[in-house]
Amino acid sequence: MKKIALITAFFPPQVGGIELYLQKFVQAYPGELVLITPKKPSGQLPKNVQVYTIPFFSARPMFPAWLPFVWKLKKILRNEGVEHIVLGHFAPYAPGIALVAMLLHIPWSTFLHGVDFFQWSRYPFKSFLRKKILRRAEYCIANGSFLAGAAQRAGVEREHIHIISPGIDSEEYYPERPKRFYTENDLLNKHIVLSIGRLIPRKGFDTTIRAFAAVHRDIPNAELILLGEGPEHQHLEQLAEQMGVAQHVRFLGNVTDVAEKRHWYSAADCFVMPTRMIGKSDTESFGIVYVEALACGTPVIASELGGVREIVRNNKTGYLVGDGTNVEVIADRLRALLQTDEPREQFRRAARDSVVPHFTWGHQFRELMLLWENE
Numbered sequence: 001m002k003k004i005a006l007i008t009a010f011f012p013p014q015v016g017g018i019e020l021y022l023q024k025f026v027q028a029y030p031g032e033l034v035l036i037t038p039k040k041p042s043g044q045l046p047k048n049v050q051v052y053t054i055p056f057f058s059a060r061p062m063f064p065a066w067l068p069f070v071w072k073l074k075k076i077l078r079n080e081g082v083e084h085i086v087l088g089h090f091a092p093y094a095p096g097i098a099l100v101a102m103l104l105h106i107p108w109s110t111f112l113h114g115v116d117f118f119q120w121s122r123y124p125f126k127s128f129l130r131k132k133i134l135r136r137a138e139y140c141i142a143n144g145s146f147l148a149g150a151a152q153r154a155g156v157e158r159e160h161i162h163i164i165s166p167g168i169d170s171e172e173y174y175p176e177r178p179k180r181f182y183t184e185n186d187l188l189n190k191h192i193v194l195s196i197g198r199l200i201p202r203k204g205f206d207t208t209i210r211a212f213a214a215v216h217r218d219i220p221n222a223e224l225i226l227l228g229e230g231p232e233h234q235h236l237e238q239l240a241e242q243m244g245v246a247q248h249v250r251f252l253g254n255v256t257d258v259a260e261k262r263h264w265y266s267a268a269d270c271f272v273m274p275t276r277m278i279g280k281s282d283t284e285s286f287g288i289v290y291v292e293a294l295a296c297g298t299p300v301i302a303s304e305l306g307g308v309r310e311i312v313r314n315n316k317t318g319y320l321v322g323d324g325t326n327v328e329v330i331a332d333r334l335r336a337l338l339q340t341d342e343p344r345e346q347f348r349r350a351a352r353d354s355v356v357p358h359f360t361w362g363h364q365f366r367e368l369m370l371l372w373e374n375e
Contacts, residue, residue: 001031002372005077007097008088009056011035013042015254016198017288018113021143021166022088028365031372034080036073052076056093066096073100082106084138084372089116094133102136109139109371112147114285114306121154122279131155139371143286144307150285164368165310166288167361168295172258173265175297175352181263191222191338194268194298196261196289199230203284204274204303204324206232206239211272211330213243219338224249225264265296269344270337272301274324275308284308291359294318299347301333311359315343317351 006026010018026035026049033049035041038056045051054072077085077100085108087097094110101108120126134140134156141162142148148161182188193212197203205226212224226236226249233251240249255261265271271293275284283306290300290311300317302308303324314320319333337344357363 002083003032004084004086005034005082006086007036011037024361070096091116098133107138112142144310146307147285164364167359167364170356170360173292173295175266177266192268193224194271195273196227199232202278204276208272209239210327213245214331215334216245226251227255229254265293265298268298270299274303276324291355294351294355297348297351317354
């Protein structure tokens with residue numbers, strides 16, 4: 001295997017889908033790996049990983065701000081004898097990484113997650129620069145077909161694009177409903193609607209609360225559980241108050257314990273996250289929470305945007321609800337899942353097999369490792 005360097009500003013102890021993806025990649029890579037981040041990583045890393053922490057430049061740098069970053073990177077990569085550079089996320093560091101790779105005559109690749117790719121779409125010059133930079137990358141590793149298609153339309157040649165989706169550990173996410181969990185969390189004889197993610201506008205939590213409020217009038221023993229933190233927290237609490245359901249909407253913050261997440265997924269009658277488009281390009285390019293929910297046997301209600309269609313099968317493992325903005329449609333789908341056992345139980349039976357084993361880390365990374373093995 002090639003000796004590679006992974007350069008990323010997103011890595012645990014930070015919490016998020018990108019952080020988890022890159023952490024799993026580091027744990028799975030069998031060759032020598034140099035990890036370069038701005039903060040000390042948390043948790044135990046494999047013995048084949050060498051860590052360097054250096055200051056990264058700000059997200060909106062002027063060109064001179066790159067220079068110390070580029071100089072330090074160049075020195076580390078040369079001293080370590082790195083054979084391939086891997087950028088953990090395209091924006092905003094790709095120009096600096098491409099420059100270092102050119103100076104050292106080392107091939108480089110980049111992961112593409114969604115926001116890191118699309119945030120440059122709003123500006124003609126940045127779109128042009130993105131095209132030029134990505135064409136110099138050995139591999140562009142997209143998290144799904146939706147993002148791969150967007151990269152191809154942006155000018156990246158198809159043979160340089162590889163689709164490696166986020167995955168789950170199937171031994172961590174599976175249906176498990178211990179009675180003690182129901183008792184401790186006051187869930188007995190209640191219909192549970194679950195949503196998990198960063199509390200930001202794109203995730204559609206406000207739409208979920210409005211739809212839940214409409215349903216709660218008909219199903220008074222329903223509870224909405226929100227796991228996650230973010231800048232919309234206060235606004236969403238106020239919205240729940242305005243809609244008259246504050247006593248039935250629980251904000252539980254970030255949950256990082258896998259067993260606890262598994263129990264919440266399994267206890268839920270359905271998982272709801274109707275993501276929406278913000279502006280012309282900011283949308284959910286994949287959504288690992290949908291995979292986690294389905295692996296736990298939980299039906300999903302999601303919008304039909306971005307890469308969600310690669311995960312949720314409409315009328316088979318859940319419902320797709322257009323652009324995710326129609327409160328009445330989402331409320332109707334919630335009623336369908338909460339008021340009767342069917343189709344909820346039908347969706348439960350199909351849910352896990354729809355994502356396991358395809359969306360597991362082992363299945364996805366097997367192909368990824370071949371990139372550096374066959375160079």
